[in-house]
């Protein structure tokens with residue numbers, strides 16, 4: 001046995017394994033791109049948010065804005081209305097607009113494009129009106 005060998009309770013081969021394994025520690029430093037907490041925009045309820053151009057809304061029909069949960073209709077030329085796109089029956093988002101009614105395909109409720117009233121159950125309550133603002137040819141949430 002040489003002078004630099006130390007007698008420990010681990011024995012010679014166990015000591016070598018411990019020294020070799022120690023070299024791998026700390027070789028990689030990962031700088032994770034921490035999320036920037038300043039990005040909390042878009043939490044407002046959409047006030048003033050542009051929705052569409054008036055020409056996007058067909059007369060006698062409308063358009064569903066699922067992300068904003070709003071339906072915009074044009075029952076008569078130049079008359080724009082807006083309603084919640086959430087069906088008052090069981091909270092599905094309404095599916096389409098056809099034949100002057102807003103249709104929820106979950107259970108086939110239908111609502112008037114003019115006032116949101118129920119045209120066909122099972123929904124019992126009208127779609128609540130939403131406020132919009134028409135400025136020139138731009139429609140936005142009020």
Ligand code: FES
Pocket residue numbers: 087088089090091092104105106107108109122123
């Ligand atoms: S959720 Fe719309 S008809 Fe039932």
